[in-house]
Amino acid sequence: MNLISTFNKSIGNFFSSRPKFRYYLPQILTALGIVFIFAYFAYNAQVNMENRGIDFGLRFLGEEASFDIQFSLIEYSGASSYAKAYLVGLLNTILVACIGIFFATILGVIIGISRLSSNYLIAKVAEWYIEIFRNIPLLLQLFFWYFAALRALPLPKEAINFFDVAYLSVKGLYVPKFIWTNFSVFLYSIIAVIVAVVFIFKYAKKQQEQTGKQIPVFSISTSLIVLFPLLTFLIGGVSLTFEYPELKQLSQTIFNYIGGVAIIPELMALAAALSLYTATFIAECVRAGITGVGKGQKEAAASIGLTPGQILRLVVMPQALRIIIPPTTNQYLNLTKNSSLAAAIAYPDIVLVFAGTAMMQTGRAIEIVSITMLTYLSLSIVISIFMNWYNKKIAIKEK
Amino acid sequence: MYKYIKQSISLLAVFTVLFAFANEAMAAKKSKTLKNTQKKGWVRCGVSQGLPGFSNADASGNWTGVDVDVCRAVAAAVLGDANKVKFTPLSAKERFTALTSGEIDILSRNTTWTLSRDADIGLTFVGVNFYDGQGFMVRKNSGIKSTNDFKSGLSACVNIGTTTELNMRDFFTSKGISYEPVVFEKADEVVAAYDSGRCDTYTTDKSGLAAQRTKMQNPDDHIVLPETISKEPLGPVVRQGDSVWEDIVRWSLNVMIEAEEYGIDSQNASAMKTSENPQIKRLVGAEGELGAALGLDNDWSYNIITQVGNYGESYKRNIADTGILPDRGPNNLWTKGGILYVAPAR
Structure with missing residues (x-):
């Protein structure tokens, strides 16, 4: 016992006489540990892949994909390469994220402001909307919108006609x-x-x-x-x-619109579900931001004769934005990542096309999952860099 | 100051433990699948998430189907009890990863044997337990009687991660028909989307079409077109690099087929032990040392036949009697007009 305490004391002296050493040692050990863990994972994966006769490489990206994709923003056919299929999936993910962010922001701001309205009915409707939509799992909402839409929409022959220009049916919205x-x-x-x-x-x-x-x-x-x-x-x-899209008869009862641009129901359902879900969180960010601006500011603005609209636009919002932007950035990131649920309803995003079909056809799980993870990471980083830039721009500039 | 020492020491301890686990995992990997299975006491088998006739769980979690019977046969051969199987339901997308990563030891999930799968991804196909081909289902009132009636602009619902996606593209491209593929992750969503009118046709293996048709709101409103656009030999898969295990799975399946050929079934197997025919005696373990060659007990094949039955019994129980495909077609013995022909177990 005595020996141990003496030993401990001498170690204690050793460390206390070297404060820098004491400060850096745990950090270096931690860093080394992390490096070891990742190196071990990589080594383990390599050994196992070797034992099972799997090789590692990205050469498959140049091979012919030989599967078709339902919806693409760029020219793509089954004869294109896996790299092209990746690009199609990536663009589809970016498309639905952009649409989702756009509508979620508009809806979120409207709902957030409505919830603070002095009109009882408007405030309550906004509150109920938020409580309902943010508390139901997104995947369920996605299935609901998709299959509800499929059940509700008519077949192409009885499509809903918008001035003979656009047609809405179970196969999508056809526009010129x-x-x-x-x-x-x-x-x-x-x-x-x-x-x-x-x-x-x-x-x-x-x-x-x-x-x-x-x-x-x-x-x-x-x-x-x-x-x-x-x-x-x-x-x-x-x-x-x-x-213009034209109705063509493909068989006795099968009709479809040919020509024009088809906005597929999968995209509409996914964009709707993502916007409606994320808008609830953005609404709460907006409410927090507006509530966070001191009452005195509004009163002072009113006393110098600004109209209610001007007060909101010139005095409240610039200050509220500083509180709103950081948490809203998180919501944008969530929306982008949540768009990967697309695979459940056949929207050909990067997960369905690349981490789905392409992975199955090539069997290159490790390569493809790594690329997909890196892609989402990059998308998130781009969004946060932009939002941080905007946040800095509107921050209080001390002179 | 002790805090820092303690911190460092506990960190070291954590790493030591991590590496200890890692080493154990490495050691286990070197041993054969057979040893692991016998140690665990059950066969780990990957099946579908629910395809009537092939692998389907009832309300109380009992799995049935011809794919399930392959795993049960292996359990009967290796462990002497066909019920010692742990089933893992897998999506088409997950199945190969589950097998190569060692989560399961047999993949028996209506999986098509192709060159690229066999060669590329660390898998070995051991045989064929069902000869299938891809077909199309359409609504009866569509007036489409054969694939010759297909016109550009059709939309086709399909399952992800299958050879179906590739065959479909080959088929439509060669016919010069443009089409819209609607690709889902789970079969249930494919059926729901097709049923709601999102797609004009639903394409997958014909056995699958027949099975899914029974799940539709009105099965009689749908027909399966006569054409078969691809060869789909479905069979069990094992990991590459364990040839003993590969042999066990292959011959468990072969014994079921050969037992039918020699007229041995679960009822008469014990009586057959006194048969005059040496090959029948070999199949029920009354003669020869077939089991030892595989590293198993000599009554391995007897256990398969008595506990699971021969291939014909399995087909009748799972596919014919359930009304999915009453006609055995190519899945009959070569002696009865089918193409089931296996190497002799001797």
Whole structure:
């Protein structure tokens, strides 16, 4: 006993006389441990794969995929490579994430503000919406929207007709396809208008700061955005024709629309489920942000004669945004990752196409799962970098 | 200061434990699947998530089907009890990973034997327990009588991770028909989507179509088209690199087929021990040392036949009597107009 305590004491002296050593030792050991664990995993996987006659490599990406994909933003056929199939899946994931983030944000802000409304009915409806949608598992909501939509929508022959232009049926929403000539001229004109509008906004702000005069920026920029691109049709040689979807009979009872662009029901159901689910969380972020702005701020703004709309836009929102952005970033990341549930309802996202069919056909589980994980990681990092940049931009700038 | 020493020591302890486990796992890997199975006392078998006739669990969790019977035969051969099987339901997507990673020892899940699967991913196919082919199901009122009536613009519901996806593309591409593949992860969702009108046709192996048709709201509203667009030899799969285990699974299946050929079934097997025919005596373990060659007891084949039955009994019990495919077609013995022909067990 005595010996042990002496031993402990001498070790104690050894460590206490070297504070730096004491500080770094556990950290170095931890770091080494982590490296060891990962090295061991890699080694173990390698040994096991070797024993089972599996080789490791990415050469399969260049091979012919030989399966078709239902919905693709780029040109793809079964003769394309696995790398192309990966790209199709990735773009489909990005597409549904963008649509989801767009609608979830709009809906979330509206619901969040509504929940603070002084109107009892609006506030209660918003509250019920949030409580119902955020407390039901997303996968169930996804199945609900998908199969409910499939049951509710008519067959192509009795499709819901929107002015003979778009048709909604169980096989999707068919809209006309835009066929452009000189599309680049049109695109450049839009970019030019956007640049011009930014300058007008900056100029208007300067004018107001220096002279107090207010320029009707909104109406000026709206008319610019509408009129200038229209001009390119007259003088820029831009023209636009439409390819309308047409109902074709494929057999006695089977009809389908051919031509145009098909927005498949899988995409609609997935985007709807993701937006409605994530909007509830964003609504709560918005409510937290608005509640977090001091009451005195609103009263002060009202006392200098700002209208309720101006108070919200000029005083409350800029401050509330600082509270809203960080948790909302998390919701955007969640939405993007949740989009991988697409595989359950046949939306050809990266999980279904690449980590599904491609993995099955090649048997390259380790390579494909690693690539898929890296892809989601990169998507998340891109979103957080953007949101952090925006967060910094709107943060209080101390002078 | 002791805190830091303790921290370091406990960290070291954690790593030591981790490595100890790792080493144990490495040692276990080197031993054969057979030894592991005998030690555990049950056969680990991967099956489907529910395909009537092949592998399907009833309300109380009892698995039945021709695929299930292969695993039960192996259990009877190796452990002497056909009921000592642990079934793991797997999706088409998970099945090969489950086998190569060692979660299961036999994959008996209506899996098509193809060159790329056999060669590529650390798998070995041991035989064929069902000859199948891909077909199409359509609604009866669609007026489609054969695949020649297919026109561009059709949508086809299909299961992910199967040869079906590839065959379908080959078929439509060669016919110059453009189509929309709607790919689901689980068979139940494929059926639900097809049933709701999302797809005009549902394609998978014909046995699967026949089985799923029984699950539809109105089975009589649907027909399976006569054409078969692919060869789908379905059979059990084992991991590459354990040839003893491979042999055991192969011959467990072969014994079931050969027993039918020689007229031995679960009822008359014990009487057959006194048969005049030496091959029958070999099959019921009354003569020869067939078991020893596989590292098993000599009554291994007798256990298979008495506890699981011969192939014909298994087919009748699971596929014919359930109304899925009453006609055995190619899955009959070669002596009766089918193509079931196995190497002799001698």
